[in-house]
Amino acid sequence: MxxxxxxxxxxxxxxxxxxxxxxxxxxxxxxxxxxSILILPPSIMPTxxxxxxxxxxxxxxxxxxxxxxxxxxxxxxxxxxxxxAMASAAQQQELQRLFADYPELHAYRERVAALGRGFTxxxxxxxxxxPAMKAAIADDLDSAI
Numbered sequence: 001m002x003x004x005x006x007x008x009x010x011x012x013x014x015x016x017x018x019x020x021x022x023x024x025x026x027x028x029x030x031x032x033x034x035x036s037i038l039i040l041p042p043s044i045m046p047t048x049x050x051x052x053x054x055x056x057x058x059x060x061x062x063x064x065x066x067x068x069x070x071x072x073x074x075x076x077x078x079x080x081x082x083x084x085a086m087a088s089a090a091q092q093q094e095l096q097r098l099f100a101d102y103p104e105l106h107a108y109r110e111r112v113a114a115l116g117r118g119f120t121x122x123x124x125x126x127x128x129x130x131p132a133m134k135a136a137i138a139d140d141l142d143s144a145i
Contacts, residue, residue: 019115019116019117020115020116020117023084023086023117023120026080026081026084027081027084027085030077030078030080030081030084031081033077034070034074034077034078034081037066037069037070037073037074038066038070039066040066041062041063041065041066041069042059042062042063042066043062044062045058045059045061045062045065046058046059046062049061080122084120084121084122085120085121086117086118086119086120086121087118087119087120087121087123087124091119091121091124092118092119094124094128095109095119095124095127095128098127098128098130098131101131102130102131102134105127105130108127
């Protein structure tokens with residue numbers, strides 16, 4: 001019986017790349033959505049449930065719903081808003097050093113360059129975690145053999 005060793009799996013790193021106008025649109029829309037999460041539930045709850053529910057006044061229900069939505073959706077939108085900020089010059093330099101050490105990241109760097117913008121804070125954080133992710137993937141592959 002002839003056994004051939006399978007080629008080592010290739011690790012690819014791909015993220016979604018947004019253009020400048022898409023990032024600007026996100027940065028303008030997220031504060032409006034966050035504000036609407038705070039304002040809309042208390043204002044529409046008296047119309048939806050004029051008598052209240054479970055002994056709570058409609059305004060109280062609206063405030064509770066607003067707090068619930070803010071704790072989930074609002075927090076995620078705030079993180080996205082922060083992640084869409086452009087990375088600082090020091091962060092850009094860190095990324096350039098990372099690209100020199102890890103050639104598999106060059107394709108993503110070229111995609112961002114083709115969009116005509118720098119890296120965002122979210123991309124910086126994700127890319128800086130690449131060495132640890134690559135080491136974890138390699139450990140998993142080694143332990144699977």
